[in-house]
Amino acid sequence: MIRRLTKQDDALCQKLIQQRPAENLFIIGDIEAFGYEEDFQTVWGDFDTEGNLRAVLLRYRENFIPFSMVDDFDAKGFATIINESSDYRILSGLKDITEKVEPFLTTPLKEKRQLYYAKLTDDRSLVEEVTEKVKIATLDDIPRLVDLLTSIPEFSSGQFDEESKRKSMEKGVARSYFIEKDGQMVASASTTAENRTSAMIVGVCTAADYQKRGYASQCMIKLCADVLKEGKELCLFYDNPNAGKIYKRLGFKDIGYWMMNKFE
Numbered sequence: 433m434i435r436r437l438t439k440q441d442d443a444l445c446q447k448l449i450q451q452r453p454a455e456n457l458f459i460i461g462d463i464e465a466f467g468y469e470e471d472f473q474t475v476w477g478d479f480d481t482e483g484n485l486r487a488v489l490l491r492y493r494e495n496f497i498p499f500s501m502v503d504d505f506d507a508k509g510f511a512t513i514i515n516e517s518s519d520y521r522i523l524s525g526l527k528d529i530t531e532k533v534e535p536f537l538t539t540p541l542k543e544k545r546q547l548y549y550a551k552l553t554d555d556r557s558l559v560e561e562v563t564e565k566v567k568i569a570t571l572d573d574i575p576r577l578v579d580l581l582t583s584i585p586e587f588s589s590g591q592f593d594e595e596s597k598r599k600s601m602e603k604g605v606a607r608s609y610f611i612e613k614d615g616q617m618v619a620s621a622s623t624t625a626e627n628r629t630s631a632m633i634v635g636v637c638t639a640a641d642y643q644k645r646g647y648a649s650q651c652m653i654k655l656c657a658d659v660l661k662e663g664k665e666l667c668l669f670y671d672n673p674n675a676g677k678i679y680k681r682l683g684f685k686d687i688g689y690w691m692m693n694k695f696e
Contacts, residue, residue: 433478434476434477434478434479434489434506434509434510434513435476435477435479436474436475436477437468437475437476437477438468438469439467439468439469441468441477441485442463442468444477444485445477445485445488446460448485448486448501449488449499450629451501452499453630453664453665454551454630454666455499455526455549455551455667455688456499456630457625457630457631457632457667458490458492458524459475459488459497459499460627460628460629460630461605461625461626462490462492463475463490464628465605466492473491473492474490474491475488475489475490476488476489476490476510477489478500478505478506478509478510486500486501486502486505487499487500487502487505487506487510488500491517493519494520494521495520495521495522495523496510496517496520496522496523496524497523497525498523498525498530498533499526499529500529503532507533507536510533511533511535511536511537512536514533514537515536515539520539520695521694521695522692522693522694523537523691523693523695524691524692524693526549526688526689526690526691527546527688528688530691530693539695540696541693541695541696542694542695542696543693543694544691544693544694545691545692545693545694546671546689546690546691547669547689547690547692548669548670548671548676548690549667549669549686549687549688549689550667550668550679550685550686550687551665551666551667551668551684551685551687552660552665552667552682552683552684553660553665553666554683555656555657555660555683556683557681557682557683558653558657558660558682558683560646560650560653560682562650562653562654564650566610566650566651567609567611568607568608568609569607569608569610569620569622571601571602573608573610573617574594574598574601576616577597577608577610577617577620577622578592578594578597579617580610580617580618580639581620581635581637583639583640584637584639586637587635587637605625605626605627606623606624607623607626608620608621608622608623609621609651609654609655610651611647611650611651613642616639617639618638618639618647619638619639619642619647619648619650620636620648620651621633621635621637621648621651621652621655622634622635622636622655623655623659626659626664628664629663629664629665630665630666630667631664631665631666632666632668632669633652633655633656633666634668636648636651636675649678652682653682656683666684667687668684669690
């Protein structure tokens with residue numbers, strides 16, 4: 433049976449999704465930020481015949497994210513909810529879950545992107561020495577941070593603006609660490625979508641003239657160590673196997689694939 437969840441169901445919902453904090457980073461963060469009653473966000477639960485919650489489906493605007501710990505959740509029922517939505521454009525989530533829902537969707541698929549999904553739960557591999565002074569970015573550093581990010585060719589398709597960075601930092605759902613050389617910000621690593629149990633690493637980069645000196649890795653080590661001390665799990669996406677090698681050296685382990693399915 434599938435029904436819409438309310439704030440009275442939060443403890444039940446949290447019991448399920450908190451079993452995998454990194455995997456459910458977006459669901460956990462959106463529920464923390466917006467709850468169950470907003471017009472632009474809805475959470476449904478799929479219950480088995482004994483009344484146990486076995487899966488959830490979150491809608492945040494046009495994006496739907498399903499999660500389950502079992503294989504036999506009502507994927508067709510979730511698809512029916514998505515099909516009946518007038519504005520759905522994206523189905524995202526762990527591949528082994530989204531691939532069960534996707535066959536029942538009726539809107540033509542426009543684009544499918546598959547990313548490696550990795551997480552870090554302890555600091556045992558963060559053994560490299562941080563020899564540079566790694567700073568924590570403040571609101572005053574945001575213009576320089578945006579300038580650095582927009583200068584990176586790999587981030588050319590990204591959208592970086594000072595206002596959204598400022599709001600995220602002020603709300604405590606994002607932070608950035610950086611190294612400064614010759615009066616400029618030359619490397620950085622950031623989090624986004626932080627919640628009380630997990631955070632996502634984004635924006636790991638080094639300016640062209642300062643690459644291959646380990647600066648981005650040192651930003652990562654300092655950032656990861658600090659976030660882990662707060663009892664949070666870290667996760668990240670990557671599609672470049674070479675980048676994956678760097679992350680794995682720091683202790684990240686692949687936990688599957690994250691799918692971004694966009695529909696017409």
